[in-house]
Amino acid sequence: MISDLRFRGAGWGKRLFIFLMMAIMTIYVLLILYPLFNMVISAFKTNREILTKPFGFPQSIGFKNFHTVWVEKGFDRYFANSLLVTGVAMGFVLLFGSMGAYGVSRYRYKANTLVYMLFLSGIMLPLKAAIIPLFIIVKRLGLIDSRISVILIFIAMGLPSTVFILSGFMKGIPLELEYAARIDGCNDFQIYRRIIMPMTAPAIALVTIYNAVPIWNDFFFPLVFLQSNSRKTLPVGLSTFFGQHATNWSLLFTGLSIAILPMLLMYIFMSRYFIKGMTAGAVK
Amino acid sequence: MDVKQLRKAAWIIFFVTPGLMIVGVFILLPLFMSLYNSLFSWNQLLPVEFVGLENFSRLFTKYPYQQRFLNALQNNLIWFLSTMVLQNSVGLLFGYLMSRSIPGYQAFKRIFFIPVLFSIIAVGFLWGLYLKPSGLVNNFLGLVGLESLQHAWLGEERFATMAIIMVNIWRWVGFPSLVFLAAIDNVPTECLEAAHLDGVGEWKLFWKIVFPLIIPSITIITVLTVIGSLNVFEQIYTMTGLDGGPNYSTDTIGTLFYRTAFGSVDAGSPEIGIGSAIGVVIYILTFLISLISIRFSRNREVQL
Incomplete structure (x- = not known):
């Protein structure tokens, strides 16, 4: 394409411009990758090494820290809880969200717009602002310190965008397919x-990626509703862990690595889906 | 109504009810409860008496609520403005450069998006360690001979808020970059090619052709920045603590709201009345500012 930014055939001014811009972008790349790299190698260092040789490599590679954090500090539990909460919430978001989208986009009726607006109302409303009534409601339901409470809230959090994206998609499916199925006796x-x-x-x-990433990462609602250590999700567990080991940096970096690396690994294999999914709400 | 229509109505109800019930109970009901609760005085979790708008007037005029509230609001404003100026303009630049296929743009694109996926909690704690007086940032400054620039980044009032904002920008720049990239990629190539052949320079090409055509996505990013700035909580919680230290210099509406709702402004019991009032203010601010941004951009939108 003619309007590409390329070195070949470009004048000196343009070459300098391209070079400068690439330099800026490379600096940001380093600012992303180095801190992550440092986090991982710090997990292998002793506290002393982290403080005296902040940029150096660990003297020996051992997985004792990882074992301590994963088993003794309960990160296995946190991880399992995060998987459970995210998995169940996403299952219902997709089921109820696709059903809602179907009910809104494939039928014509008077209350159609109203139902659609009710679903969409959640997109603009910051759910955090409603934490006091949510607390009262969850308490009435007897769900304080139950994982069901955060699952229900996560479902509510995910439904508006799911209905929005899916109903837009379903509107584009030709009605003829439906008629044909109906003639074949489908209800x-x-x-x-x-x-x-x-x-x-x-x-x-x-929509799975669009919703699952924020749900997996959410901190606020589990912080408010889950108190028992055995029920905490990864972000809240990480926070508790930081409160308990504030000075043991070696252990803290291990905890951070455990919290961050799985997401990074998933991303490396599915970066296209993640980029598309996460920006789905803002890109038409 | 005949049987056929009844059956159709039953099916519609079957499909939309489960979702509507959850949205109703956990999004709409809390909205109305917030409005309602803010009009009462409270003793713990029980409403005592109807006080009209007194909670709001206390929040806006009485010590310590007024001071804390205005201080927090000011910080949220700083968050919004800094994010718009630093993060979103850099995002726009990166998005534009990538859309013009700058060498290496595929790799840039994938790497820029990495921190976007991480939880704010993990990012906050990680940078909280790096920004400690003996942390990586100061170590790096020492390494390159800039000892004079070493600071307790999160411990000094004049730096703390900006330091946290920079961490948040570090995490989030990839998002506007890729949203703008997608928007610019949607601009028909013929437009750019034609302008290029006519000898239009880079600067003009961007401002006269690309920019007007991507105003819708600039609006979306602006609205998301408004909502994000009003929702700042985890960043403060992880880096300077719930009290928005040092000396409330990093306090935001989010942290103030949390302290008011669950343990008080200046160390006391939860205050549901004032807390609900703050919640209502957050609702109203989000709604109003989003509305204004959408209005503002609609006037400048260009159709091809």
């Missing part, structure tokens, strides 16, 4: 299940 649920859902698969992948 509405079978049409949803067998015709519409398989065709919506790409959008489902999108």
Whole structure:
């Protein structure tokens, strides 16, 4: 393409411009990668090494720290809780969200817009601002310190964007397919299940990442609702852990590595999906 | 109504009810409860009496609420402005450069997005360690001979807020970059090619052709920045603590709100009335500022 920024055939001014810009971008790349690299090698260092040789390599590589954090400090539990909470919440977000999107986009009726607006109301409202009533509601339901409380809130958090993205997608599926299925004797649920859902698969992948990442990372709601150590999710567990070992940097870097690396690994293998999914709400 | 229509209505109800119930109970009901609760005085979790707008007037005029609230609000404003100026403009630059296929843009794109995926909590704690007086940042300054610039970044009032904002920008720059990249990629190539052949320079090409066409995504990023700035909480919690130390210099609406709701402004019991009032203010601010941004950009939007 003619308008590409390329060195070849460019004048000196343009070459300098490209070079400068690449330098700026490279600096940011280093600012991202080095701190992460330092975090991982610090997990292998002793506290003394971290303080005296902050840029040096560890003298020996041992996984004792990782074992301590994972087993004794309960990160295995935190991890399992995060998986459970995110998995269950996402399951319901996708089920109820796709059903809601189907009910909004595939039928014509008077209250259609109203139902759609009710679903969408959650997109603009900051749910954190409602923490006091949420606390009162969760208490009434007897769900304080139960993982169900955060699961329910995460479902509510995920539904608006899911209905928004999926209904937009479902509107584009031709009605003729539906008529054909109806003639074959399918009822509405079978049409949803067998015709519409398989065709919506790409959008489902999108909303899964769009919602699962923030849910996995969420701190605020588990902080408020989960008190028992055995029920905490990874971000809250990490916070508790930091409170207890404030001076043991070697251990802290190990905890951080355990919290951060799984996401990084997933990203390396599926970066395209992550980029597409995470920006789905802001890119049309 | 005939049987067919009844059946259709039943199916619609079947499909939308589960979702609507959850949205109703956990998003809409709390909104109305916030409004309602803010009009009462409270004793722990029990409403005592109807006081009208007294909670709001206390929040806006009485010590210590007024001081804390205005201080926090000012910090949120600093968050918003710094993020717009530093993060979103850099994002726009990066997005533009990548859309013009600057050498290495595929790798840049993937790497820029890495920190976006991490939880704010992990990022906050990580940089909290790096910004300690004996942490990596000061060590690096020492290494390159800039000892004079070493500071207790999170311990000094004049640096703490900016330090936390920079960490947040570190984490988030990739997001606007890739949103703008996608937006600019949607600008028809013929437009750019034609302008280029006509000898339009880089600067003009960007401001006269690309920029007007991506105003919708600038609006979206602005609205998200508003919402993000009002929601700042984890960043403070992890780096300078719930009290927004030192001496409340990093306090935000989010942390103030949390302290008011769950343990008080100046170390006391939870104050549901004032807390609800702050919650309502957050709702109103989010709503108003989003509305203004959308309005503002609609006037400048260009259709191709």
